[in-house]
Amino acid sequence: MALAWSGAAVLAHAAGWTVGQVGPMTGAEAIQGRAYAQGMRLYFDQVNKAGGVQGQPVELVVEDDGSHPDETVAKTRRLLAEAKPVVLAGYFGNRNLTALLDSKLLANSPLAIVGYQSTDTRVLSSPQIFSTRAGLSEQMAKISTHLATVGITRLALVYEDRPDAQALTALVEKAITPSGAKLVTSAMLRGKTTIDKTVEQLQSSKTPPQAVLVVASSSGTAAFVEAYRMDGGTAQIYATAEADIEQLAKRLPVEYMSGLSIAQVVPSPYKVSARLNKEFRDAAAAAGKSLEVPVSFAMMEGYVNAKVIVEAMRRSQPVSPEKVAAALHGIDAYDLGGYWVGYRPGSQIGSKYVDLSIVNASGRVTQ
Secondary structure, three states: OOOOOOHHHHHHHHOOEEEEEEEOOOOOOHHHHHHHHHHHHHHHHHHHHOOOEOOEOEEEEEEEOOOOHHHHHHHHHHHHHHOOOOEEEEEEOHHHHHHHHHHOOOOOOOOOEEEEEOOOHHHHOOOOEEEOOOOHHHHHHHHHHHHHOOOOOEEEEEEEOOOOHHHHHHHHHHHHHHHOOEEEEEEEEOHHHHHHHHHHHHHOOOOOOOEEEEEOOHHHHHHHHHHHHHOOOOOEEEEOOOOOHHHHHHHOOHHHHOOEEEEEOOOOOOOOOOHHHHHHHHHHHHHHHHOOOOOOHHHHHHHHHHHHHHHHHHOOOOOOHHHHHHHHHHOOOEEOOOOEEOOEOOEOEOOOOOEEEEEOOOOOEEO
C-alpha cells in the first residue's frame, strides 16, 4: 500500500485524475494509514470500473511520511511537483498537518485536503481542509451526553503533548457543558514518565473523575490505558476516533479493555445497517485477498472520504483543483447511503455522525 515514487505514478496522472495522499504507511500509525488508503482505493476502483469521472479514471498516489512532520511537508512538495494532484486526502496527525500549514506550501495553491485525522484546533478551522467526519466537539458532546444519562458528570481530560492545549481544553469544556458535565482535572501525556505522573494525578485527585476523556493517537491511548489500569484506575475511559479500537484490542489484555469506549465517526464496517455499509462490505468482499490490511473503521472512513471526493469531481466542469475546491464548498447535504456530509459557511466539519463502540467484560465490542 505504501507507494514509492515512480514514473508510473506520473503516467497515471496523464491518463486520469490524481488524488494525492501523504500519510503513515510505516511506523506506529501505519495500520490506520494503510487502511485509510485501502478504503479510498476500494471506492476509486468501483468508480473506474464504471467508467471513471467524466470518462477518466481516478488514481490514488500514496507517499509515506512515517508520521514524521518534516516528511509530511517534503513528500507533499514532491507529490505536488510530480503527480499534479487535483486534490489531497487522508493526512494524519496534529503535528503533521500543522507542519504542513506552517510551511505555507499550500498558501498560494487552490488545492483542498479532503479527509484527515487530527484534533488540532488550527487544522479544524483551516478553510482549505475539509473533514468528512464529525469533529472533536461533536465527539465530546456525544460522549458527555451518553455519560450524563447514567449520572456520570465528573470528567477528566487526558491528551498528548500539543501546542494548542489551552484551546483544546476550552473546546472540550464548551462541548460537555450542555450535558451538565464538567472537567475536574486535565493532564498532558509526554512519554513514559509523564504518563505515570498523569496517572498519579488522576488517582490522587480530591475530586476523582468518574470517567476519563482521552484525546490521543492509538499508541498514546494504549499506553495511558495500560498505565492507568495497572495502577488500579477504575474510571471508565472514553477515547476519540483517532484511537483505533482494532489496534487497542490487539495491544491490551481483555481486563484493560473492559469498559473502554471509542467514539466512532463512521458507521460500523462489520454490519449491514444501511446502503453505505452494504456497498463497503460488497467492495471489500470483491477485493478479497488483494486487501493488504484487515477491514476496519479506518478503512470505512477512507471509503467515505473517497465518495465525497468523487462527488466533488463530478460537480466540477472541468475537473481541476480550483473547481474541486469550489464544488466541496457547494456540498450542503450529500447522502452517501445513510451517512450525510455537508458544509456550511465558516465550517469545514462535514458530518455530525458519532456512535460509541464499547468493550464489554468479555472483551467483545458492542455498538
